[in-house]
Amino acid sequence: MKSKYQQIADEIRSKILSNDYPVGTVIPPELQLQKDYGVSRHTVRQAIALLVNDGYLRKEKGSGTYVDDAFQTSVRTTGKKTIGVITTYLSDYIFPSIIRGIEQELRENGYSLLLASTNNDPIQEKECLERMLEQGVQGLIVEPTKSNQFNPNLALYLSFKERNVPIVMINAYYEELDIPHICVNDTKAGLIATEHLVSQGHKNLALITKIDDLQGKYRMKGFIKAHEKNRLSLRAESLFTYTTETKESVAKEVFEAMLNEEERPTGIVCYNDEIANRMVQEINKKGYRVPEDFSIIGEDDSYLSLIGDVALSTVTHPKEKMGVEAANWIIQAIELGENKGNIYYEPQLVLRDSVRTITR
Numbered sequence: 001m002k003s004k005y006q007q008i009a010d011e012i013r014s015k016i017l018s019n020d021y022p023v024g025t026v027i028p029p030e031l032q033l034q035k036d037y038g039v040s041r042h043t044v045r046q047a048i049a050l051l052v053n054d055g056y057l058r059k060e061k062g063s064g065t066y067v068d069d070a071f072q073t074s075v076r077t078t079g080k081k082t083i084g085v086i087t088t089y090l091s092d093y094i095f096p097s098i099i100r101g102i103e104q105e106l107r108e109n110g111y112s113l114l115l116a117s118t119n120n121d122p123i124q125e126k127e128c129l130e131r132m133l134e135q136g137v138q139g140l141i142v143e144p145t146k147s148n149q150f151n152p153n154l155a156l157y158l159s160f161k162e163r164n165v166p167i168v169m170i171n172a173y174y175e176e177l178d179i180p181h182i183c184v185n186d187t188k189a190g191l192i193a194t195e196h197l198v199s200q201g202h203k204n205l206a207l208i209t210k211i212d213d214l215q216g217k218y219r220m221k222g223f224i225k226a227h228e229k230n231r232l233s234l235r236a237e238s239l240f241t242y243t244t245e246t247k248e249s250v251a252k253e254v255f256e257a258m259l260n261e262e263e264r265p266t267g268i269v270c271y272n273d274e275i276a277n278r279m280v281q282e283i284n285k286k287g288y289r290v291p292e293d294f295s296i297i298g299e300d301d302s303y304l305s306l307i308g309d310v311a312l313s314t315v316t317h318p319k320e321k322m323g324v325e326a327a328n329w330i331i332q333a334i335e336l337g338e339n340k341g342n343i344y345y346e347p348q349l350v351l352r353d354s355v356r357t358i359t360r
Contacts, residue, residue: 005046008037012047014126016056016067017133018155019162026064027057081111083330084137086128087170088120088145093274094302094319098170101323102141109331111138118145120212120244122152129156133163139330140167146244147172147214166333170326172214182326182343186215189315189347190222191229193269193297196313196349198230201358202267202295206238208254208279209271216241216271219299223269238265251278255286266295266358273298273305273314280308280354291356301350311352318345 002010015021028036033044048065051057058068083106089095103113114135116128125145132140133156140160145151151174158177160167173181190207197205207223210216220239227234240257242250258264270276276298280290290296290310298305298314305312325343332338 004037004039005043005050008033008039008044008047009050012051013054013056014130017130017159019159020155021067023067023069025067027067029064082114082135082137083111083327084114084116084132084135084140085142086116086118086125086132086140087143088118090115090117093272093304094300094317097319098323098326101320101325102327103323105324105327105331109327111327111331120145122146125151126153126156129153129160133159137165139334140165141326141330142167142169144169144172144174144214146212147174148217149212151176166330166339168326168329168333170322175214180329180339180342182322182329182345184215184317184345184347186218187222187225189299190219190269191226192222192347192349193219193299193315194223194226195230196297196351197267197269197295197355198226198232200267200295200355203232204235204238204263204265205232205267205269206240206254206258206265207269208240208242208250208275210243210247211241212243219269219271237261247275251275251282255279255282259286267355268294268296270296270298272300273302273312276312276314276354277304277308280310280312284309291354295355297355305350305352310354312354313352314350316345316348316350321345 012021012027021027030041030044034041037044048057052059055068057065059065085099085102087095087099090099099115106113114132114137116131118125118128122145154174154176157167157179167179169179169181171183173179173183194205207220209220224234240250240254268279270279276296279296283290283294288294296312298312300317301314305314322345329340332340
């Protein structure tokens with residue numbers, strides 16, 4: 001566990017990085033910090049000494065303690081060309097392909113990559129952003145954390161903008177911030193997945209979607225839009241949602257709920273291939289089969305769509321191309337001052353074996 005003075009130093013450092021204490025301003029006097037943190041003067045002085053040593057503060061006798069930018073200056077003068085990349089996860093699902101595309105394009109243009117992940121946790125996102133500010137990255141590529149919820153780190157993102165560090169977001173974005181983004185058209189992805197099931201004769205459909213990320217919100221929008229377009233009844237009991245924290249149990253809980261419905265869905269649209277794959281496993285455990293008893297369609301055309309008992313029909317995600325274009329976007333913003341705006345990919349169906357045709 002960190003000592004009290006280290007905890008205080010961390011809090012002051014966070015305020016400096018988020019511009020609560022701008023460069024050149026005086027931080028509160030020692031007596032005020034004592035009162036604010038409920039500690040001795042000695043503890044406050046230890047915290048300040050640590051930050052002075054790291055280049056965040058400088059003391060001027062008879063004047064006060066000022067926010068310094070020595071830590072940034074030392075980074076800028078090294079001549080390193082480094083791009084920060086923050087994703088929600090590193091080693092699973094579609095993320096290795098995205099990162100591979102980013103790394104390839106950066107390497108070819110003489111940039112190095114500083115990689116971090118948040119595990120879709122805002123606290124870890126804060127730590128990642130502060131690390132990127134401390135390292136003085138020239139640009140930042142970010143996959144937002146819990147993008148469909150209020151984010152407590154918005155001030156840190158504004159700190160990058162105030163320092164003229166370009167940012168581009170991938171897969172989602174924070175609606176509160178005016179930051180360019182590169183995304184799949186998730187509303188269309190949800191729409192075409194649902195309409196494919198409808199075209200195969202399925203009228204009673206279920207949706208399983210993630211509600212703490214923006215992609216889930218828009219994929220649900222596409223699901224609803226398909227019902228309106230095809231004049232199908234939308235049943236509230238067939239809309240199933242989950243979060244990062246409840247992902248592990250959602251497939252089991254959803255299928256048990258479906259079995260208890262009087263009119264069971266015949267077609268299931270899943271937030272992504274991971275959830276679709278888990279649903280297939282749950283269906284098999286209960287003695288049912290895909291697509292004979294239930295038809296399933298996923299999203300993202302990941303490797304998980306091919307490794308299960310049934311090859312999953314799914315919807316495309318560009319993955320490596322997205323990584324390449326995100327890196328290219330940030331390089332042009334740095335070197336040419338260009339803002340290419342938002343980029344959206346139009347998804348396509350990938351038809352395999354998990355959807356059957358109902359004939360009546």
